[in-house]
Structure formats: structure tokens, C-alpha cells
Amino acid sequence: MVSGNLSIFFQALQRPCWVDVRWLGRAPVLVLLAAVVGCASPQSPPPDEKTGKRELGNWNFETGDFTGWRTRSTGNGAWHVYEDGARPPDPTDTDPNYPFKVPEPPEGRFAAVTDMRAPGTRILYRDVELDGRFKLSFTVFYESHEVRFSSPANLDQNHPEPNLQFRVDLIDPAARLDSLAAKDVLATIFRTARGDPGKLEPRTLSFDLSRWAGQKVRLRFAQVDNRGPLRAGVDDVRLEAVGG
Numbered sequence: 001m002v003s004g005n006l007s008i009f010f011q012a013l014q015r016p017c018w019v020d021v022r023w024l025g026r027a028p029v030l031v032l033l034a035a036v037v038g039c040a041s042p043q044s045p046p047p048d049e050k051t052g053k054r055e056l057g058n059w060n061f062e063t064g065d066f067t068g069w070r071t072r073s074t075g076n077g078a079w080h081v082y083e084d085g086a087r088p089p090d091p092t093d094t095d096p097n098y099p100f101k102v103p104e105p106p107e108g109r110f111a112a113v114t115d116m117r118a119p120g121t122r123i124l125y126r127d128v129e130l131d132g133r134f135k136l137s138f139t140v141f142y143e144s145h146e147v148r149f150s151s152p153a154n155l156d157q158n159h160p161e162p163n164l165q166f167r168v169d170l171i172d173p174a175a176r177l178d179s180l181a182a183k184d185v186l187a188t189i190f191r192t193a194r195g196d197p198g199k200l201e202p203r204t205l206s207f208d209l210s211r212w213a214g215q216k217v218r219l220r221f222a223q224v225d226n227r228g229p230l231r232a233g234v235d236d237v238r239l240e241a242v243g244g
Helices: none
Strands: 055-059 070-075 078-082 111-115 120-129 134-144 165-171 185-191 199-208 216-225 230-241
Touching: 070 078, 078 120, 134 165, 134 216, 165 230, 185 199, 199 230, 216 230
Parallel strands: none
Antiparallel strands: 055 230, 070 120, 078 111, 111 230, 120 216, 134 199, 134 230, 165 185, 165 216
């Protein structure tokens, strides 16, 4: 990782597999489930010797991969770590009809972004044990080629109506990964909604996690599209101890 004082258990992450499916008009022609393996949950480190603060993590993808993270994709496409906002990280996983063009990584050399050739659901997540009070911050951005966002109460790319959304949730680790049930979603930190602009430049958000001190939670970045590409990105995810 990027800081020598982080106490995190690592496990190699395997990329999801998919088939080369395409949009036929505005409808999907094939769907394939993809499974991945994951990694262990991070633990809190001791206070930093210089600042006295306890930073739980600065997970900004500077390893150039998804070390410490898990991903799951259904349908087509996946989360990727990228370096160049004008060059797709995997040319076989991008739609040539909608050229890849996203912001340069907002912090450091790398960031994470979704890319696709056809409809799909892509989830990036990690579990965190909060042994104290912490503040979460991260930078998000997106660009949609279908301006009209639609956010039904599911993350299913096979939903019969338009499903075009990007959201960041804190969820119960015991819940189904794609659940949007009220009992499973502890907090929705960010989400697109009908009427939002089709493009969001990098924006840093913060959220107080003190309410869940002493608990294990799951941070989930989820993106769905079934009416055209929606490339969504995240960078500079931080959890910093607050208070005494």
C-alpha cells in the first residue's frame, strides 16, 4: 500500500471474466455472471508518529491494481485501475462507439473507473472494522452517454425499465452485495438521480462514520447501465480517525 504504517491483510484479487456482448440498439443481447475472489478486512493501525492521528487507510489505487479491494460484475464490463484518462485500461472491454475519455486520476498516478461494451452491473467494495470514530472521504466522477438517469430500487442491468445509476453506500457486510433494502443499507453517501447532469467532474465528498464505531461495515461503489455507457470513477478513498 501507499503508507508504511497501514496494517492491512492483502490477498491477490482476480479480475472478473465476461464475454464480448454488445448493445443491440438500446437493448442487451447476452448476459453472463462473473465471480471474483476477495481480500481480508483491514484493521486499524496505531497513531502516526509525526501527526498523532490514526489513519485507517489511504486506498487510492497507487499499487496500480485492486489490492485490498474486491470487485464483482454481472453482465458486461468491470471496474479497472487506469492511468491515462484518454486511453482505455483494457481495449477489449470498451465500446468503440463511445470513445473512452474520463478525467485524469484526481490524486496520484492511478484511479478506478468502470468501462464496458454492453449493459452490466459493476460493484467495487471493501469491508472495514471501525474500532473508533472515523471520517470517510473520497473523490468521485462520472460521464454518461445517456443523460437521463434512472434509479429503480435495484442494481439489476436486466431490469425491464431504464436502470442508469452510480451510487456509494455503506451496507451491512452480512447483506447481499447488491441489496438496496432499507434494512441492509446503513447510509447512502452519494447517488445519481433523475435530472442530474450527464457529467460530473471529480468531486471530493466526506461522511462521518462515528455512528458505527466498534462495528464492521462494507463500503460499496456500484454502477449500473442498461441504456448506454455510464463510466464512473473513484479515487483517494480515505478513512481518518477523528476526535481524541
